[in-house]
Amino acid sequence: MVNEEYLPYAPYPSPTGTAVAAPPAHGGAGPSSGPWFLARANLGLLLDLLGEDGRTVIGPTVVDGAVVYAEITSEDDLPIGIGDVQSPGHYGLVSRGDRRVFDYTVGPLSPKRWTFPPVVALHVGRRDGRAVSFEAALVDPPKLAFFGVRACELAALGIQDRVFLGGPYTDEDYRARRRNALVVAVNCTTSASTCFCTSMGTGPEVRGGYDLALTELDEGFVIRSGTPEGADLIARLPLRGADAGQMFRAAEEVGKVAATIGDPVPTAGLHDRLLAQFDSPQWAKVAERCLSCANCTMVCPTCFCSSVTQRSDLDGGVSTSDRVWDFCFTAGFAKVAGGNFRSRPRDRYRQWLTHKFATWVDQFGTFGCVGCGRCIAWCPVGIDIREELLAVAPPLAARPEPARPQPIAATPGSYATARIVSVRNETEDVTTLTVGDVDPAFLAGEFGQFAMVAVPAFPPLPISISRFGRDAIDLTIRAAGPATAAIIGMEPHDEIGLRGPLGTSWPIERAMGHDVVIVTGGIGLAPLRPLIDELLAKRDHFESIRLYYGARTPSDHLYREELRAWAARGDVDVQLIVDRSGPGWTGPVGVVTHLFDKATWDGGRSLAFVCGPERMMEATVRALEVRGLSSDRIFVTLERHMECGIGLCGHCQTGRLFVCRDGPVFALSQLGDVFGREGM
Amino acid sequence: MATVAARPRLRVGVVKMASCDGCQLTLLDLEDELLALGERFDIIEFPEASSLRSHGPFDVLLVEGSISTPDQAAEIVELRAKARLLVTIGACASYGGIQALRNWSDHDVFRAAVYAHPEFVDSLATATPVSEHVKVDAELHGCPISPEQLREVLVSVAVGRRPQIREESVCIECKRRGSVCVMVAQGIPCLGPVTQSGCGALCPAFGRGCYGCFGPREQANTRSLSDTFVAGGREGEDISRLFAGFTGWAPPFREVIREFGGPPGMTPAGSTEGERDVRG
Numbered sequence: 021m022v023n024e025e026y027l028p029y030a031p032y033p034s035p036t037g038t039a040v041a042a043p044p045a046h047g048g049a050g051p052s053s054g055p056w057f058l059a060r061a062n063l064g065l066l067l068d069l070l071g072e073d074g075r076t077v078i079g080p081t082v083v084d085g086a087v088v089y090a091e092i093t094s095e096d097d098l099p100i101g102i103g104d105v106q107s108p109g110h111y112g113l114v115s116r117g118d119r120r121v122f123d124y125t126v127g128p129l130s131p132k133r134w135t136f137p138p139v140v141a142l143h144v145g146r147r148d149g150r151a152v153s154f155e156a157a158l159v160d161p162p163k164l165a166f167f168g169v170r171a172c173e174l175a176a177l178g179i180q181d182r183v184f185l186g187g188p189y190t191d192e193d194y195r196a197r198r199r200n201a202l203v204v205a206v207n208c209t210t211s212a213s214t215c216f217c218t219s220m221g222t223g224p225e226v227r228g229g230y231d232l233a234l235t236e237l238d239e240g241f242v243i244r245s246g247t248p249e250g251a252d253l254i255a256r257l258p259l260r261g262a263d264a265g266q267m268f269r270a271a272e273e274v275g276k277v278a279a280t281i282g283d284p285v286p287t288a289g290l291h292d293r294l295l296a297q298f299d300s301p302q303w304a305k306v307a308e309r310c311l312s313c314a315n316c317t318m319v320c321p322t323c324f325c326s327s328v329t330q331r332s333d334l335d336g337g338v339s340t341s342d343r344v345w346d347f348c349f350t351a352g353f354a355k356v357a358g359g360n361f362r363s364r365p366r367d368r369y370r371q372w373l374t375h376k377f378a379t380w381v382d383q384f385g386t387f388g389c390v391g392c393g394r395c396i397a398w399c400p401v402g403i404d405i406r407e408e409l410l411a412v413a414p415p416l417a418a419r420p421e422p423a424r425p426q427p428i429a430a431t432p433g434s435y436a437t438a439r440i441v442s443v444r445n446e447t448e449d450v451t452t453l454t455v456g457d458v459d460p461a462f463l464a465g466e467f468g469q470f471a472m473v474a475v476p477a478f479p480p481l482p483i484s485i486s487r488f489g490r491d492a493i494d495l496t497i498r499a500a501g502p503a504t505a506a507i508i509g510m511e512p513h514d515e516i517g518l519r520g521p522l523g524t525s526w527p528i529e530r531a532m533g534h535d536v537v538i539v540t541g542g543i544g545l546a547p548l549r550p551l552i553d554e555l556l557a558k559r560d561h562f563e564s565i566r567l568y569y570g571a572r573t574p575s576d577h578l579y580r581e582e583l584r585a586w587a588a589r590g591d592v593d594v595q596l597i598v599d600r601s602g603p604g605w606t607g608p609v610g611v612v613t614h615l616f617d618k619a620t621w622d623g624g625r626s627l628a629f630v631c632g633p634e635r636m637m638e639a640t641v642r643a644l645e646v647r648g649l650s651s652d653r654i655f656v657t658l659e660r661h662m663e664c665g666i667g668l669c670g671h672c673q674t675g676r677l678f679v680c681r682d683g684p685v686f687a688l689s690q691l692g693d694v695f696g697r698e699g700m
Numbered sequence: 701m702a703t704v705a706a707r708p709r710l711r712v713g714v715v716k717m718a719s720c721d722g723c724q725l726t727l728l729d730l731e732d733e734l735l736a737l738g739e740r741f742d743i744i745e746f747p748e749a750s751s752l753r754s755h756g757p758f759d760v761l762l763v764e765g766s767i768s769t770p771d772q773a774a775e776i777v778e779l780r781a782k783a784r785l786l787v788t789i790g791a792c793a794s795y796g797g798i799q800a801l802r803n804w805s806d807h808d809v810f811r812a813a814v815y816a817h818p819e820f821v822d823s824l825a826t827a828t829p830v831s832e833h834v835k836v837d838a839e840l841h842g843c844p845i846s847p848e849q850l851r852e853v854l855v856s857v858a859v860g861r862r863p864q865i866r867e868e869s870v871c872i873e874c875k876r877r878g879s880v881c882v883m884v885a886q887g888i889p890c891l892g893p894v895t896q897s898g899c900g901a902l903c904p905a906f907g908r909g910c911y912g913c914f915g916p917r918e919q920a921n922t923r924s925l926s927d928t929f930v931a932g933g934r935e936g937e938d939i940s941r942l943f944a945g946f947t948g949w950a951p952p953f954r955e956v957i958r959e960f961g962g963p964p965g966m967t968p969a970g971s972t973e974g975e976r977d978v979r980g
Binding site: 083084085086088109110111112128129133138139308309310311312313314315318319329330331332333334335336344345347350351352364365397398399400401402 | 733736737739740852854855858859861864866867868869871872875876877878879880881882883884885886887890892893894907917918919921923924925927928
C-alpha cells in the first residue's frame with residue numbers, strides 16, 4: 021500500500037538543527053509526552069497560553085464558505101460544529117450541530133502560506149552613477165503557532181524542509197519562518213472523498229514534526245507532546261492522564277478514517293511507471309479539460325516554485341525585488357527569448373504531474389504529493405489527480421492489455437463463413453469486397469489487423485481489413501495469382517471463409533495530440549484506411565494529418581472518391597504522386613518521398629504510419645528519420661507469406677519475430693536491423 | 701543619476717476613441733508619482749487633464765477606446781504614423797469594449813431605437829479593437845486598466861526594458877491574495893481561470909465571479925470552462941451572458957458567445973445569425 025522508500029518521514033533535519041524524533045505510537049508513550057486528556061472546556065486555555073508566549077495563532081476558522089487558516093484569538097473563532105463536503109471541483113460546508121471543532125478536513129489554505137508566503141521581499145537594488153548595490157531584505161518573521169495542522173500538512177512541511185533546507189544551499193527566509201512556528205497537530209477523525217493520504221503514507225495519523233498533537237473525542241482531546249516546547253505547554257495545562265478507553269477510542273477513530281480512505285493511488289513502481297509515459301496520449305486528453313489556471317499548484321502544500329519580480333522607479337535607479345509564487349502552468353514559466361519550452365497546457369500538466377510523483381523523488385527523496393486532495397477539490401473543472409495517475413500510469417496489474425479480440429475461428433483448421441455483400445473494382449487489378457454476416461469478433465477488430473480468407477480448393481490468404489463497418493468489413497485484394505483471382509471473382513451472396521481478426525494494430529492512441537504523417541504506396545493504403553477513418557472520426561484529438569500516397573500510374577490510386585473527399589475536408593493534407601504519368605494527370609511524378617522532401621513540417625512532434633512495398637518503406641523511413649522522427653514514432657506494417665496467421669506455421673518469421681503474431685504492425689524500433697534485411 | 705537626467709523627456713500623448721475616459725483617468729490615479737512622471741515624461745496631449753493640444757510626434761501614445769466611427773478609423777491611422785510606440789489602454793481599445801456587443805446585432809435597428817434622427821449619427825456597424833486597424837506595440841487590458849501596469853509600461857519605456865506584465869490567470873492573483881474560490885466553494889460562475897490577471901482579483905475578493913474585463917489569457921480554455929458551467933446546470937443565454945461583457949469580442953470569448961446563441965439582447969430579436977465578419 022505505501023511505498024516506504026519515498027515516505028517523507030525518514031529523519032530529516034529540523035529547522036532548528038536537531039533531528040525530529042518520530043513520536044511514540046499510541047499507548048507506548050512515556051510520562052512526559054502523554055498521552056494526556058484535555059477537557060473540551062479547556063481548549064481555549066491552550067490558545068491563551070500560545071498567546072501569552074507571544075505567538076500569533078494561525079488556526080482554522082470559517083471565511084467565505086470555507087474553513088481556512090487565519091489568525092485566531094479565541095475558541096469562538098474555531099469552526100465549532102462545522103464540517104465540509106468535498107468532491108472534484110466542489111467544496112461546501114455543513115453544519116453538524118455538535119461541539120466538535122476538528123471534524124472538517126483540509127481547506128484551501130495550508131501552513132505554506134506562512135512558511136512560504138505568496139510574496140516575500142528579496143532585496144533592493146540601487147544604481148548610483150556607475151556603482152550598483154544590493155541590500156538584502158531583512159528576515160524577521162513573527163512568532164507563530166499553527167493550530168489544527170493535519171498529518172498530511174505536517175508531511176508537507178517535512179517535504180518543504182527537504183526542499184528549502186536539505187540541499188547545499190538553503191532558503192534563510194524559510195528557515196526563519198519555520199523556526200519561529202510552533203505546531204499543534206490534529207489527528208484526522210473525518211475524511212473527505214478527495215483524501216488519499218493513506219496511499220501517500222502521510223496520514224491520517226500524525227507521525228512526527230509536531231510540538232503537540234491532539235485527537236478529538238466527544239468529551240475532549242487526547243493530547244501528547246513531541247518536543248520540549250510541547251512538553252512545556254503540557255505542564256501549564258490542566259490535564260489528567262488519558263485513560264485506556266480514551267486512548268482506544270482515539271486510535272479507533274483515526275483507524276476508521278484510514279479504512280474509509282482506502283488506497284486510491286497505488287504507489288508501487290509509480291516513479292518508473294510515470295516516467296515511462298512521457299508520450300502518453302492522456303496528457304492531451306487531460307489538457308482538453310485543464311485550464312492551466314494553476315489552482316492545483318497554488319493550493320498544493322508542497323509546490324514551491326517562484327519567480328522574482330522587479331519594481332523600479334521611473335529612472336531605474338532603485339528597484340525592489342520580490343519573490344512571488346509562480347507555477348509551471350503559467351505562460352512565462354518555461355519561456356526564453358527564443359520561445360516557450362512548454363507552450364502547450366498538456367506539457368505543463370505533464371511537467372506538474374511527473375514532478376509530483378516521479379522527478380521529485382529523484383530530487384528530494386520523497387514524493388511531492390502528500391495526498392491532501394486539495395488539487396482535486398479546488399480545480400475549477402474538477403480534474404482528479406488520482407484518476408489521471410491511473411490513466412497515465414496504471415499499476416501493472418490494471419494495465420489494459422492491447423485488446424485482442426479472441427477470434428472464434430482461431431485454429432488453422434476452422435473457418436467461419438461470411439457472405440459477400442458487394443464487389444467494387446478499385447483499379448484494373450484491385451477489388452474491394454464488402455463482407456457481411458461476419459463473426460462479431462471482426463466488428464470489434466482493430467485498425468491494421470488482417471483476416472485469413474479461404475475459398476475451398478485454394479490456399480487461404482492473409483488479407484488486411486480495409487474498413488470496419490457497422491455490420492460488415494471490407495477486404496481490398498489485388499489480383500496477384502489464382503487464389504486472389506478466385507476471391508475477387510466472387511459475387512454478392514457468395515460465401516467465403518474467414519478467420520480473425522488477427523495480428524497487431526496501428527497504435528492510434530499514441531498519435532493523440534501529435535501530428536500524424538501517413539505514407540503509403542499502391543495497395544498499401546488498404547490497411548491504413550480504417551486508421552484514416554478513425555483519425556477523421558476523432559479529428560479534434562490530433563494535430564495536423566498528412567497523407568502521402570504514391571502509385572504506379574494515376575489509375576492505380578485506390579479509393580479515389582474517398583481521397584477527393586478527404587482532401588476536400590480542408591483539415592487533412594492529401595498529396596498524391598505517380599511513378600508514371602497518365603491521361604489527365606497534372607500532379608507530381610516520382611517516388612512518394614518526393615512529396616515531402618521539401619516540406620516544412622517538423623517531424624519532432626509527429627507519428628508516422630507507413631505501408632507499402634518494403635523497399636518503398638525503407639526509403640520512406642530514411643526520409644522520415646531525416647525529418648526528426650525517431651524509430652519509436654514510425655510504424656510500419658510488413659507483408660509475409662502466411663499459412664496460419666497465428667504464429668504456428670513458421671512461414672512469416674523474420675528475425676526473432678513472427679509477422680502474423682507479433683505484427684503485422686510494428687514500431688520501427690521494435691524491428692531493429694530486421695527491417696529491410698529480407699525486404700522486397 | 702546624472703546619466704539618467706541627461707536623457708530627453710519622452711513625449712507622451714493620451715487620446716481617446718469610443719470610450720468612457722476611465723482608463724485615461726488611471727494616469728491621474730498614479731497620484732504619488734505624478735510629479736516624478738512629469739519630470740520624466742512630457743505629456744503633450746491629455747484632454748482629461750489639460751486643454752493643450754498637440755499634433756505629435758509621440759514617443760508613447762496611449763490610446764483609449766474602440767474604433768466605432770468612420771472618423772476614428774481614419775484618425776487612428778494618422779495617429780499611428782505619429783507615434784513611435786502605440787499602446788492601447790483598456791478593454792475598449794484592446795478588445796472593442798462593451799460597445800462591441802453591437803457587432804452581433806443590426807446596427808441600424810439599434811440606432812433607430814436610440815436616436816430620434818439616426819441619419820445624423822455617423823457610426824460604423826461595428827466597434828472594433830485598435831489592433832484591427834493599425835499595428836499596436838502593447839496592450840493594457842482591463843476595465844479600467846491597472847494603474848500599476850500603466851506605471852510599469854511607462855517605466856519600462858523610460859528605462860528601456862520589457863514591461864514585466866505577467867501572463868497568468870486571475871486565479872493566481874486570487875489565491876496569492878488568499879481569497880476562497882467562489883466557483884468551487886459557492887458555485888458562482890467565474891471567468892477567472894480564463895482571464896488575464898492584472899486586477900488583483902478584485903471581484904472574487906468581494907464574493908463575485910470574475911467577469912473577464914482583462915480579457916482572455918494565453919491558452920484560455922473557454923471550452924472546458926463553459927462545459928463546466930453546463931455541467932453545473934447553466935445553459936444557453938445564461939452562459940453567453942457570462943462571456944458577453946467588456947471583452948466579449950476577444951476571439952476565445954467570442955467563440956463561446958457564438959456557440960451559446962449570441963449575446964443576450966441581440967437585434968433583431970431572436971436572431972441566431974451570430975457574428976458577422978467585421979472586416980467583410
